[in-house]
Amino acid sequence: MNLNSIVIILLSSFTFTQIRVIVAADNNVIDRLKADVAYLSGPELAGRNVPGPYGDKTAHWVAGRFAEIGLTPAVGDSAFMQKVPLITGLLDTAETMIRYRSSQPQGKNITCLSSWGLENGQGFYIFPKRLAPMDTSCKALYCGHGIVSGDLERNDFRDVDGCAAVVSSGIGELTPREAGRFMFTPFKAAAADQAGAAMLVEVYPPLGKDMALPPRIQRKSGEVNLPLVDLPETAAGFPTVHLFTDMKAQDISGIDLKVVFKDMNQTRGFNVIAGLEGEIPEYIIVGAHYDHLGAVEGDEQNAYYHGADDNASGVAGLLEICRRWHERNRTGRGLIAVAFTAEEDGMLGSRWFVDHLPVPREAVTAMVNLDEIGRRGFANMRDVQKDIEPDPKYAGAYYSAASPKLRDILRSAVHRVDLNVELEPVNNFSHFGDAGPFHEAHIPTVQLFSGFHKDYHSPSDTIDKLDFEKMSSMVDLTSALLEVLTQAENAIEFNPGIRVEKPHIPH
Ligand SMILES: [Zn+2]
Missing domain, CATH: 3.50.30 (Glucose Oxidase; domain 1)
Known part of the structure; x- marks a missing residue:
């Protein structure tokens, strides 16, 4: 445990049989998260559009951070890059x-x-x-x-x-x-x-x-x-x-x-992938998309979509997870960390990744996706319209209903963090970005999310609106979840026949 950590033992206010051990936020972690989000959402990457020079620059920066942490490439060339073929075109x-x-x-x-x-x-x-x-x-x-x-x-x-x-x-x-x-x-x-x-x-x-x-x-x-x-x-x-x-x-x-389209053009983007081997050749995939919406079209001030929450927060969280995992003892399963390209264009990077896994499909136990983990937000879009403050500790954990065991796994992870995590089984992840292609491939999938807010896909999704204490707790939650997943004794079943009757629709 880190020297800066303070252990707080809280007696649950509901029953005295349960003791929650919560590690207070570490200032070093918060500083690193802040620095990463500042760079990712800043003018040097100008909205991280894919395909384009700023998207490429972001991919290379993530690869550089992977190397700095000491990770090894999990696929493709030695530079952590997985090439994703893309086509661009104009509407005729x-x-x-x-x-x-x-x-x-x-x-x-x-x-x-x-x-x-x-x-x-x-x-x-x-x-x-x-x-x-x-x-x-x-x-x-x-x-x-x-x-x-x-x-x-x-x-x-x-x-x-x-x-x-x-x-x-x-x-x-x-x-x-x-x-x-x-x-x-x-x-x-x-x-x-x-x-x-x-x-x-x-x-x-x-x-x-x-x-x-x-x-x-x-x-x-x-x-x-x-x-x-x-x-x-x-x-x-x-x-x-x-x-x-x-x-x-x-x-x-x-x-x-x-x-009809014209000016069709073959191009490419990059997923950035690192491997963290465990004791056994099985893996949990942990991912976050790095692309965002680029420049604000037609704006003379060169305004761009910062995407601080969407999804600089997820990438910063992913890097922090990699750093922790690299320093820890290798037990149980390993991790494959992926920063996805072209999520905003329809999850093109994660779709390609699922079809071109760096390890055999049978070796993949589960997937955890981080998309927007940096804000105080609401459990549903409806509440965003109201004149109320969100629960500062709300977090959403959506998981494949087809894998009911994920609920138990999530519950044991949730007890280790200071967040009010709502567990939501879903029949499909069609509105949940990169989690979708994994769930569709029958990989047990979890998506962690810090809540809806009014700056979604707006140039006003900026760093000053993030709550880094909460984001640090989201990283702790991810870490705890990965801990349980990597140590879980058996494989996690995915049975598409198991569905929730009234799925939570987040709006
Ligand atoms: Zn996103």
């Missing part, structure tokens, strides 16, 4: 078209038929998540405002499987508090995607002739020409369309959508 605005049909006859039984080209900058905007071209024609289903809420017992996407989900913009009669993150199109889109929709079409009132787009849309429209990134083998993605029309969303019965 002249060729990309939408056409929508209505069953409502207009005038003399003429069915309304309209189409727009994207080059107008008016009519519609599309945000494809993937680089796959598409030319599709499907039935449209009206899905209200695209809200899914357990509290409201409402699921607007219930019957949308195979159809285009057409929604009215905004939140209708709901208060922002009730709608939570479903105020925002990306969350409507994620829910529609999960429900099996072919695309999301959000219908806005028509734009006047000289009317500027609303600021939020304007900023978004800049993304149309941003390079999109994807792996070669990725299937057609899920498109999100903003459609400006005087037709009622309810009256749209069919959608034809053609999406």
Whole structure:
């Protein structure tokens, strides 16, 4: 135990049978975490965009830190780098078209038929998540405002499987508090995607002739020409369309959508991987993505997305874990530490890693992912809208419901730290970043998270808003969890048949 540590013994206020031994935050740890987050979220890395020079610079910096700590590469070349093939491309605005049909006859039984080209900058905007071209024609289903809420017992996407989900913009009669993150199109889109929709079409009132787009849309429209990134083998993605029309969303019965890309370019990113051998050739993977959103498009002050919590915090935590593990005795299983690339583009780095593991698949016991571990935050997005303070000690531990043993493992880790950790079994990790590909590969997976806040994916996710005491406790939690996982006697079962009936939906 470190000399600076103070052991505090607290008697649980609920039962006197339980004694919690908690190690107070170590100032050296906090200083290191601060220094790493400051560099990662600072101007030298300007938002860590992938692919791009700042993303590459971040990867090389992480590799340098691995070497400094004394780690050995787990894969590929001697520089800790795993090359991840990526493709970039631009949306061809002249060729990309939408056409929508209505069953409502207009005038003399003429069915309304309209189409727009994207080059107008008016009519519609599309945000494809993937680089796959598409030319599709499907039935449209009206899905209200695209809200899914357990509290409201409402699921607007219930019957949308195979159809285009057409929604009215905004939140209708709901208060922002009730709608939570479903105020925002990306969350409507994620829910529609999960429900099996072919695309999301959000219908806005028509734009006047000289009317500027609303600021939020304007900023978004800049993304149309941003390079999109994807792996070669990725299937057609899920498109999100903003459609400006005087037709009622309810009256749209069919959608034809053609999406074309140009200037396709082969490029690459890097996962950065180190191995920490144990006594036996089995491993726990511990990971955090290092990429973020880069520069704020069109900003003259060279503003960039700092991504201090998302996910400079996770990378700093990962480095601290590596340092501790390197100094400790090698017992039980080993660790494989990975800093992932291209998470923000759809977990491309972690997907590649899972398909190209540095060790045999059978040697991987579990995965622990760190994504946003530096803030005081809420357990759900809804509370972010309220005028209340978060529980300063809240932490979320999401784990594969298919591996119930993870709950016991987490419980024994949680007792060693001064945090209020909520254990949440999940059936899938589709909204949880790099945890997703591991869970999908039936690897027992845990994601640690310090809570939702209003600066998510905003240039205001800055270092001054982090709580380094809490972050240090999150690192202790990770460390305790890895300790239990590396020492666990048996393999951890993953049985996809085991599901939770009412999974926690964090919004
Ligand atoms: Zn993230």
